[in-house]
Amino acid sequence: MATAVAVTIMKAAQVSAAGAGLRIVELEVPDPGTGQVRIKVKACGVCNSDAIIVEGRRPGITYPRVPGHSGLDVEAAFVDRGFRGQASLTPILL
Secondary structure, X not given: OOOOOOOOEEEEEEEOOXXXXXXXXXXXXXXXXXXXXXXXXXXXXXXXXXXXXXHOOOOOOOOOEOXXXXXXXXXXXXXXXXXXXXXXXXXXXX
């Protein structure tokens, strides 16, 4: 008998190709690997550098892409040398 594996889904603003604009999509949430951190972002700002990527004006960018690096109210999950943990973070944006 096969065991069902629960897949966690997230909503994200994604640009599928240069100049295609942002669309809200559902994506699978990846598990963090050793030494990596997964964060749960409840809100995220989109700045001018993100707009440049969405418009396709920055060379060398691969698509599809989920822009945004100004996360607010985030929770982190991590795996470090086999230890799993969680933490709440309060980022400070300057």
